[in-house]
Amino acid sequence: MTPITRRAALGTLAAAAMATDAQAQAATLKMASATVNDVQHEWLRRYDAALREKLGGRVTGEIYPASQLGAIPRMVEGLLLGTIESFVTPTSFVVPVDPRMQVFDAPGLFRSPEHLQRVITDPEVRARSLALLEPRGVKGIGIFYNSPVVVLSRRPIRTLADFRGQKIRTFASPLQTRPMEHLGATAVPMALSEVMPALQSGAIDGLLAGIPVLSALRYFDVAKAVTEIHPAIVVSTFLVNKRWFDRQPAEVRRVMTEEGERIDKDLYAWTTNAIQEANSAWTAGGGELIRLAPEEQERMMRELRTLGEGILASSAPVKAEYDLLLRAAERLA
Structure with missing residues (x-):
C-alpha cells in the first residue's frame, strides 16, 4: 500500500475545501x-x-x-x-x-x-x-x-358585432379589459391556468392570447375559431x-x-x-383562422387607439412613460 505523504494529504484537503466552497x-x-x-x-x-x-x-x-x-x-x-x-x-x-x-x-x-x-x-x-x-x-x-394578440371564441367572431355579449378572458391590464368592454364583450381577467376549465364549463366564451399558446395547449379541442384582431402585440x-x-x-x-x-x-x-x-398547427387541429373585413379592422384600431390613449392619460406617471415610448416608436418607425 502506497503511503500517503503530507503533501498529498494537504492537496486532497485543499481540493475538498475548494469543492465545498464552490458548492456553497x-x-x-x-x-x-x-x-x-x-x-x-x-x-x-x-x-x-x-x-x-x-x-x-x-x-x-x-x-x-x-x-x-x-x-x-x-x-x-x-x-x-x-x-x-x-x-x-x-x-x-x-x-x-x-x-x-x-x-x-x-x-x-x-x-x-x-x-x-x-x-x-x-x-x-x-x-x-x-x-x-x-x-x-x-x-x-x-x-x-411574444406574439400578436388574437381572440379565441366558441362562437366565431367574424364581425365586430359578434363581440357583443361574449365573456372574454383578458390579461390583467385596463388596455385589454376596456377594449373588450368597448366592443360589447364582458372582460374577465383570469390566470392562464384557470382558463381551460372555465372555457370548457362555459364560464367564459373565449380569451385573448397569442396563437402559440393556444396551439401548444391544444385549445382547438375546446373551441375552433381564432380571429386575428391584432390590436396590440404581446411583449x-x-x-x-x-x-x-x-x-x-x-x-x-x-x-x-x-x-x-x-x-x-x-x-x-x-x-x-x-x-x-402555430398557425399551421391550429388549422391542422381543426381550428379556423378568421380576419375582420378591412374596414372593420381599420375602424376597430382607430377606436381602440383613441380609447387606449385616454386610459394612459388618466395617470400622470403612466402617461409620461407612454409618451417616452411613443416618441421612441415614432423615431424607430
Missing part, C-alpha cells in the same frame, strides 16, 4: 412561466443553457413551465417575496406591481413585429423598460417579442428578484445581464417561425 457558492435560480413550449419557454431554455456554459455551475437553473409554481398572481407574489427567484411573463401581468407596465399594451403603438423589435432592442428603450420595476424589488433581465419580460440578484458576484450579474440581452435579439427569428408553425 452555487446559487439556485428557479425560472417560472405560465406557458409551455412557446417563446417564453424557449427563452428560459436558452438562458439556462447560456448560464451553464458561461458560469460553469455557479448558478443552477431550474425551469418550471406550465404554472408548476402556481397561478400567475401567485408567481408574481413569489417573485416579489423572493420565494421564486425569477419569472417570465407578458408585461400585462405585472401591471398590478407598477401601472406603468401597461404602456406596452397600448393599441396601435407597434405597427408590426419588426417595428416592435426595433423599439424594444433600442439601448435607451431597453434600459428604461427593464428598470421600471426596480423600485418594487424586481430587476428586468429580458424584454422580447414578454424576464424578471428576477432584485435582492437575490444583488447578492450574486459581479461576474454572475454581468453574465446574467449580457446573456439576457443577447437572447432577446437572437430569439426574434425563432419566434416569427414559431408563430407560423
